Amino acid sequence: MREFKVTPIRNGTVIDHINSGQALNVLRILGINEHNVDSTVSLLMHVPSKKTGWKDVVKVEDRELDKQTVDKIALISPKATIDIIRDFNVAEKYQVRLSPRIRNLVHCGNPNCITNKCEPVAPEFDVENHDPPMLRCIYCDRTLEDISGNLI
Amino acid sequence: MNFENMDVVSIRDFTRDQIEEILDKSRAMLPYAKGEKVSRALEGKILGNLFFEPSTRTRLSFESAANRLGARVIDVSQTSTTSIVKGETLADTIRMVEAYSDVIVLRHPHEGAARLAAHFSKKPVINAGDGAGSHPTQTLLDLFTIQEEMGGIEGNNVTILGDLKYGRTAHSLAEALTVFGAKLTFVAPETLQMPKDTVDQVKKLGGDPTITSDIEGVIADTDVLYITRIQKERFPDPAEYQKVAGTYRVDREMLREAKKDMIVMHPLPRIDEIAPEVDSTAHAKYFQQAFNGIPVRMALLTSVLGVEF
Numbered sequence A: 001m002r003e004f005k006v007t008p009i010r011n012g013t014v015i016d017h018i019n020s021g022q023a024l025n026v027l028r029i030l031g032i033n034e035h036n037v038d039s040t041v042s043l044l045m046h047v048p049s050k051k052t053g054w055k056d057v058v059k060v061e062d063r064e065l066d067k068q069t070v071d072k073i074a075l076i077s078p079k080a081t082i083d084i085i086r087d088f089n090v091a092e093k094y095q096v097r098l099s100p101r102i103r104n105l106v107h108c109g110n111p112n113c114i115t116n117k118c119e120p121v122a123p124e125f126d127v128e129n130h131d132p133p134m135l136r137c138i139y140c141d142r143t144l145e146d147i148s149g150n151l152i
Numbered sequence B: 001m002n003f004e005n006m007d008v009v010s011i012r013d014f015t016r017d018q019i020e021e022i023l024d025k026s027r028a029m030l031p032y033a034k035g036e037k038v039s040r041a042l043e044g045k046i047l048g049n050l051f052f053e054p055s056t057r058t059r060l061s062f063e064s065a066a067n068r069l070g071a072r073v074i075d076v077s078q079t080s081t082t083s084i085v086k087g088e089t090l091a092d093t094i095r096m097v098e099a100y101s102d103v104i105v106l107r108h109p110h111e112g113a114a115r116l117a118a119h120f121s122k123k124p125v126i127n128a129g130d131g132a133g134s135h136p137t138q139t140l141l142d143l144f145t146i147q148e149e150m151g152g153i154e155g156n157n158v159t160i161l162g163d164l165k166y167g168r169t170a171h172s173l174a175e176a177l178t179v180f181g182a183k184l185t186f187v188a189p190e191t192l193q194m195p196k197d198t199v200d201q202v203k204k205l206g207g208d209p210t211i212t213s214d215i216e217g218v219i220a221d222t223d224v225l226y227i228t229r230i231q232k233e234r235f236p237d238p239a240e241y242q243k244v245a246g247t248y249r250v251d252r253e254m255l256r257e258a259k260k261d262m263i264v265m266h267p268l269p270r271i272d273e274i275a276p277e278v279d280s281t282a283h284a285k286y287f288q289q290a291f292n293g294i295p296v297r298m299a300l301l302t303s304v305l306g307v308e309f
């Protein structure tokens, strides 16, 4: 069975196996809106996954992702796969993976945390669990409840 | 072990062995803390007290500890208030105090402030409380008190009573006591019980805490009764506060059920949690506990300043 019909991309990135419902957050992480792209962006929401249940997929033409961006995607979709498309084929494929300590990806959710008080430091977290992600602020020691709502 | 230049931000930064060494050093400090012996071990050193919140007790106990060992104390809190109000960052203030002193003691209203200060300062930073965050010297003096009064920590039934939800000192204490093999009971009204995060942490460390709202049911088995403050502000309804405060008030009546050698601890200041009539009983150890802040802080200061004692 063909999963779906979308315009194939010549060069670009497919972000596959996104947690169902997180595609729009992935677009937000990519910084994509209707005014700032002039190549194809396809968004698939709630499509059956061969692996488990439902997934979202985002395909962006003429773009490869830097490490920061991939790490942010890992925060909201730890099972996501990054497929780099070159000349219509999957040239590279890898699984997102968080480093044990992440910096400057999310704000601390604790309003009284020193990192939310105009100090010259980037928020930093220890990754205590990958899936589901569990982050602990290295400053105030609190765990972050709402990750997608605090993405930088 | 070498503690020189170590920051004391959270009790979790210490291994069990390191804590034991600090407790041993604290014991060695006792005669000096009481003024029975005199030492100038920290002569020539300067401690910078940087308090962004009033906390007379903690500030004075660091000052006393430093003075007992011949160090000088500068209180940056007062002189720097103006620049702080003008909006200087903590990162900048810390680098100024760092230039004036050999060790910085920080009390700050925001959680994580001490970790930030430690980041910016090459001189050791001791956390004297950051917001609702940790207060490691309190935990150390609590451990020291139990060790001294009970002859050890392991195997004791420690009942922690009061506001366990918001009182971060209770959280660090629970974790540290578990590392030392104490058996824990958490007594609080349901709305103020120990948060899941801490209970999970205690279990991960091998503990199996009893969780209850009934002090009467556990008092007879308790070796150490640790009471924390129940803050009025936490209750939307003053009547509810009165009820809770009344239920958990420790008085002679409650202590009738207790073991003879059970000790009662409290970080002070107390409001209504312990009736004054308890003070004259052999159970009351909270003033001793407060005094223990001195030898423990003396031990920490010599350790992080790398001074042999």
Ligand SMILES: Nc1ncnc2c1ncn2[C@@H]1O[C@H](COP(=O)(O)OP(=O)(O)OP(=O)(O)O)[C@@H](O)[C@H]1O
Pocket: A007, A008, A009, A010, A014, A016, A057, A059, A081, A083, A085, A088, A089, A090, A093
């Ligand atoms: N040229 C292309 N244009 C758009 N999407 C593509 C293109 N080539 C591959 N894809 C998409 O990239 C993803 C990965 O392709 P691949 O052929 O590796 O599938 P797969 O074997 O199902 O991989 P996986 O095991 O990661 O699910 C699929 O979602 C596929 O639809």
Ligand SMILES: [Mg+2]
Pocket: A050
């Ligand atoms: Mg597939």
Ligand SMILES: [Zn+2]
Pocket: A108, A109, A110, A113, A114, A115, A137, A138, A139, A140, A141, A142, B112
């Ligand atoms: Zn934080």
